[in-house]
Amino acid sequence: MIALIRPAAARAAPNILAAQKSLVRGLQSRPYFARTMSSITIHPSLTTVSTSNAPAAIGPYSQAIKAGNLLFCSGCIPLDPASGDIAKGIEAQATQALKNLAAVVQAGGSEMGKVVKCTVFLKDMNDFGVVNVIYEKAFGSHKPARSAVEVARLPKDVLVEVEAIASLE
Template sequence: MSNTTTHSSLNIVSTLNAPSAIGPYSQAIKAGDLVFCSGCIPLDPNGTLIEGGVEQQTEQALKNLKAVVEASGSELGKVVKTTVFLKSMNDFVAVNGIYARFFGDHKPARSAVEVARLPKDVLVEIECIASLK
């Protein structure tokens, strides 16, 4: 067992407005002028999986991401980079539509990748890095 503790230069971000971490990780970590948000999946803040297709799941994942970003003291307009993990690249266009509406005129750098499987067998997971300045 490790006796590693969080370094004093880092601050853990936690909010009840997004689901709790489902493993040994934090919702986000602030490091200097940046916040690193863990991947958000389509669970409601109580931890219940959102029913429906990729559009409904993307909407909830982004709501969770927004809640964590705001709990860190940042905002969506300060998101620098996102990574979108998709169960199927066939959902790329649908996810892009929700994502574009969500971020509006702000267009963070982004990667989108298809993965074999996501936690709880969801269709989408989204993580980000945002500025705190």
């Protein structure tokens, strides 16, 4: 007589499936898996910044947040705050994005000369030279730390976006 022996994995499968079902039932009954809106509110040590001189946030974020002695500015795209139009061409887009950044920095109680770090997101790194000239004009002799990276896509399919961290001191 030949005995058929099932592999260990096959013998364990029913037990694993039962354990998985039990785990899922347990997780579904926990309150943090309920489908409700978050009750998280801004911490009292933080202050949101908003200005009509720059485009309003397009999603669930702030134009900037003050935290201690620093101002953290969200990425600014080249959207005209008055008309909602997107500037045409890399020169116009870089200029508008930096104007928007300057407006947020100022609304946050700082100034472009106090920006300590910028990140420039480019749709095409071939535009770096053109953006660099406009960036230099926006900052004058001040040279904050900076990163510039090429990305696959930016909001509203713009060509450039700029974010910054500025000192409030």
